[in-house]
Amino acid sequence: MCMTRINYKKMHYRENAQMLQKSKLVLRDGTSLDDLVMRESNEVSLRVMTDEELYHLEMEKIFAKTWLLLGHESEIPEPGDFIVRDMAEDNVIVARSQDGEVNVSLNVCPHRGMRVCLGEAGNKRIHQCIYHGWAFRPNGDFIGAPVEREKMHGNDVDKKTLGLKKAKVHLYGGLIFATWNVDGPSFDEYLGDIKYYMDQLFCRTDNGLELLGPPQRFTLPCNWKVPGEQSGSDGFHTLTLHRSLMEGGVMGGTAESIYDQAPGMYGVDVSCKQGHSLRCLEAEKTFKMFADVPFEGKSTRERLELLTPPGITKEMIPELFRNLSEDQVNQLATIPPQVGGLFPNILIAFIFAPRTDGGSSGALALHTYVPKGPGKVEFVNYIFAEKDAPEQMKRDMLQNSVQQTGTSGTIEQDDADVWPVIMKNARGAVSKGITLKYQALHGHERPEGWVGEGLLYPGFTKDDTQWNWWLAYYDLMDAV
Amino acid sequence: MTWKTKSTAAPDSTTILRGLVSNKRVALGSQVYNRILETLYDEAAALDERRIDDWIAMIAQDIIYQAPIRLTRTGPNRDRDVMRTMFHFDEDYGSLLMRTGRLQKSAWAEDPPSRCRRFITNVRIAECETPGEYEVVSYLYLERSRGDSPENENTTAERRDVWREVDGGYKLASREIIVDQSVLGMSNFAVFL
Structure with missing residues (x-):
């Protein structure tokens, strides 16, 4: 035990190793994050692999926050080229727009929640949802809904707000990374x-x-x-x-x-x-x-x-x-x-x-x-x-x-x-x-x-x- | 095979499924048909019974053995979904020997081994341009039992083979395995298809 402590202090990147603050994360049954990831003894409970509550927290705190890898820009060289990938359980469209930029937007129609893009790859100037016909540009911007004069999206909502939800994108060596944490750490800070x-x-x-x-x-x-x-x-x-x-x-x-x-x-x-x-x-x-x-x-x-x-x-x-x-x-x-x-x-x-x-x-x-x-x-x-x-x-x-x-x-x-x-x-x-x-x-x-x-x-x-x-x-x- | 990289997004004519290409059909029930069908059954038995040396003996030394990946496409390119730029298997005779040699030692993925049943159906045969070679298209249904799991893993595929007549028997000269899943439900391909 004594050896473990010495090793622990030696390896831990935090300077103030002895003053570990207790985590505020506590699961419904009273289990704390500290009971699962034990920083004193360098152990992790096997329970972390199956716990449903923990999984849902991970989706919010890790996968909806940090930078995730989605592919490589050589997959979509031409304007309009797109691939569909997953940020954990959130399906996204990765598309090159007319200006040559790579965009990542949620593949969920803001109208009734259908996937806008059903294929895995291709080239499209306009992505149109097959359910009610709402249409979007490769950068996720809302173009309009069918029967424009009848305003299927209503009179009170600005069209600008009806685009697909956009993630922040960073290209590193051609690798396409994206994050939902738009105001979070930059890619260089992440690396x-x-x-x-x-x-x-x-x-x-x-x-x-x-x-x-x-x-x-x-x-x-x-x-x-x-x-x-x-x-x-x-x-x-x-x-x-x-x-x-x-x-x-x-x-x-x-x-x-x-x-x-x-x-x-x-x-x-x-x-x-x-x-x-x-x-x-x-x-x-x-x-x-x-x-x-x-x-x-x-x-x-x-x-x-x-x-x-x-x-x-x-x-x-x-x-x-x-x-x-x-x-x-x-x-x-x-x-x-x-x-x-x-x-x-x-x-x-x-x-x-x-x-x-x-x-x-x-x-x-x-x-x-x-x-x-x-x-x-x-x-x-x-x-x-x-x-x-x-x-x-x-x-x-x-x-x-x-x-x-x-x-x-x-x-x-x-x-x-x-x-x-x-x-x-x-x-x-x-x-x-x-x-x-x-x-x-x-x-x-x-x-x-x-x-x-x-x-x-x-x-x-x-x-x-x-x-x-x-x-x-x-x-x-x-x-x- | 020359190599030219294509982007994921680009549609191209090499991605069509194809099926049986030759129109010089070998009639169902003919002697050649029956003997090749028997060979396919023998091959499935050799693999299911894990007589791996017997399987290797059925393979030509110039074999090309590949399993391209599938992609879901929509619209005008909906049928261009066999990506022959990326594979689950991409083998020649040497690499198949490397794989089967590994199985004799510490290949934990197959030790304990899977219990497999390979069901071969819908066999269609035609003559290739090279005399003595036959294009053989078949459906594969694989059921794979692992460890103490009561749920089998399974997969379905079309196999586009060339079998070559050698010394009164047939040897596998090429196989293209076209799996149906774009995301495989099986945790690995540690077994041959």
């Missing part, structure tokens, strides 16, 4: 210190990323936080749940030496108080095929030539220097960010993905875990390549991502098998009192010569980043 590292993945080339096709979508019978907390950079599960990566010779080690060699476990985990995180890993210590590459004493450019980051070609190396700082490129060349997540529901996998044919063009994938009720989550898998990558490389990268991530991915089909079982356990009268434990904590420590900001956890991957994910959860749930 915080993790931006320096995210830029190395999303803002590193002249023409940026493109989505290779519409996302894979499938549903899992579990709460969104089951995959959510794992997206807080759970490194340790790889060794056991994903041991087939070692058995198949992708990562270092063999079936017999997995726990001795622990490939992919040592690196620097980076995080921030907003709950985001990334695992930065040296390729030569992670993947078998790079183990013998002579990196010792090489310059940044030489290292990039020897082992280009996932998704990048040798021809694109000068672009890295143009778009990133020298320190950022240096990190990309030595210990690049590879997996991680953005709070609340985004997983990032920008991985080397060695192929059976000996190549390694990488796999770039983002997932969102979209809540669909307390016991259901939709897994949306976005697969990317650099726009300037050669066609064959895009083809290879699509195949890598499909074979390793998402629906049939040999890595993630094992995750999809675990999560629903945890969910089943969370229902038992006794089981729901069991706690998830985040007590293996390293504590923030700046490695020598490290340039980026944020909370830093060098060495063997521990629970720090995932615990920060829960603290970010606590902060939003606790907010009035």
Whole structure:
């Protein structure tokens, strides 16, 4: 217990760790947020996965408040292009208007609540509700209702107020983010210190990323936080749940030496108080095929030539220097960010993905875990390549991502098998009192010569980043 | 396959379902029809009984095995809903061997294994331009029982195959699995379709 306390103080981002204020959030049965997310002992009650009341509070306090990922602007290049996506259980139209802007508006007709847009994608100058015919522009503005002279919307209401409800939009590296919290934190405030590292993945080339096709979508019978907390950079599960990566010779080690060699476990985990995180890993210590590459004493450019980051070609190396700082490129060349997540529901996998044919063009994938009720989550898998990558490389990268991530991915089909079982356990009268434990904590420590900001956890991957994910959860749930 | 990225919003002619393309039909009840139908049943049995080596032996080494995603579209492009730019499966012989090899070791998604029934119906067959190759379109209904759950997971799909006559039998040379759900109700595709 004593050890836990010391670790706790060491890792907690708040300076005044001993004076924890009690949360004002209390559920109807008297359970407090502090009984669910236990900041003194670094535990979380399994009950958080099934509680209906908590779920509805999460929808209001998290999903109606924070920034959410909806897609990529390469999906809607032309004016009038639109896609329909979900901000938790709120369905939205993401459309490019005549002025080239990307707009996000609620797909709910303000007249009688019907969905205005019934398709998932297309091009329309006017979105007309099929129920009573109210019509809207791609930016959500109300155009009018049929039989204009009869004013179906009444005489007293200004047409300007009858548009679709609009969300605030921000494009980051072409990724489309939106929030209902129009007066809330800016996107940069939301990203915080993790931006320096995210830029190395999303803002590193002249023409940026493109989505290779519409996302894979499938549903899992579990709460969104089951995959959510794992997206807080759970490194340790790889060794056991994903041991087939070692058995198949992708990562270092063999079936017999997995726990001795622990490939992919040592690196620097980076995080921030907003709950985001990334695992930065040296390729030569992670993947078998790079183990013998002579990196010792090489310059940044030489290292990039020897082992280009996932998704990048040798021809694109000068672009890295143009778009990133020298320190950022240096990190990309030595210990690049590879997996991680953005709070609340985004997983990032920008991985080397060695192929059976000996190549390694990488796999770039983002997932969102979209809540669909307390016991259901939709897994949306976005697969990317650099726009300037050669066609064959895009083809290879699509195949890598499909074979390793998402629906049939040999890595993630094992995750999809675990999560629903945890969910089943969370229902038992006794089981729901069991706690998830985040007590293996390293504590923030700046490695020598490290340039980026944020909370830093060098060495063997521990629970720090995932615990920060829960603290970010606590902060939003606790907010009035 | 050459690669050209298309935006999600853009409609294009490659997204039409298609079905049976050749018009050189192989008559229902003919000898070739019966033997191919028997092969489809044998294949389903090999997969349902998890005789994975027997399944691999039925596959040609130049196989293309893909499951494009479906998209809901409205209006003039309502029938252009098979997105052949993104897949649930995107496989060749090497990657199928990688997948089946994994199943022998720590593939927790199928350990314990699913209990599956693959129902194959509505089989239509036609001759391809290459002699000895047959276009075979079938419907698949998959029921999958997992662990102690009393509720099966299931999915339906159309399979557009090419089967090639080899040494008096048939080998699967290509398969396009067109699932009906735009959002899959199954938590993964750790089983073959």
